[in-house]
């Protein structure tokens with residue numbers, strides 16, 4: 001559970017494909033900025049079936065599971081992607097959940113993000129434009145699922161170093177952003193005051 005006592009927490013936020021397709025990114029970020037929390041990581045990505053099923057594995061037995069998987073993969077929307085973010089700060093989980101609103105957009109308070117922008121489709125999917133972690137445990141699992149340690153500006157959870165031999169795609173010409181994931185960058189961020 002979230003501790004709700006002003007303790008620093010982190011939470012995963014996803015702007016779902018309906019939010020991106022309806023060009024609501026700015027509106028949603030503005031609403032989230034009311035929390036005064038800090039963004040510690042952000043990226044856009046296509047969601048694979050594997051990632052979608054792992055993210056929603058607690059819902060595997062639900063009758064709407066397949067629809068929710070297709071929804072988060074972008075199969076119902078022209079912008080087949082998700083914007084993933086990590087928000088950090090006091091009571092982050094509860095603060096983001098409260099501005100997000102209830103799961104069912106018809107039941108969500110009309111001043112919340114889901115109440116303002118969500119809808120239920122004719123197929124019965126709750127298209128509620130945003131995901132937010134519901135507990136400390138869920139936040140840890142989800143942040144580790146959606147982000148690598150080097151993609152987050154703070155060391156939120158313990159890490160270890162492993163040797164990997166991998167083929168990597170880099171820019172064909174010009175400066176190489178591979179420098180961003182070198183240990184030098186990491187150690188300089190460790191010194192950053194949170």
Ligand code: IDP
Nearest residue numbers: 059064068102103124125126127128131132134
């Ligand atoms: P949450 O997103 O508020 O944490 P969860 O129960 O974790 O709610 O459900 C994950 C997502 O699955 C919801 O955001 C919504 O898109 C979808 N969903 C949940 N319950 C239903 C339902 O009863 N019918 C249709 N879709 C649902």
Ligand code: MG
Nearest residue numbers: 132133134138
């Ligand atoms: Mg949930």
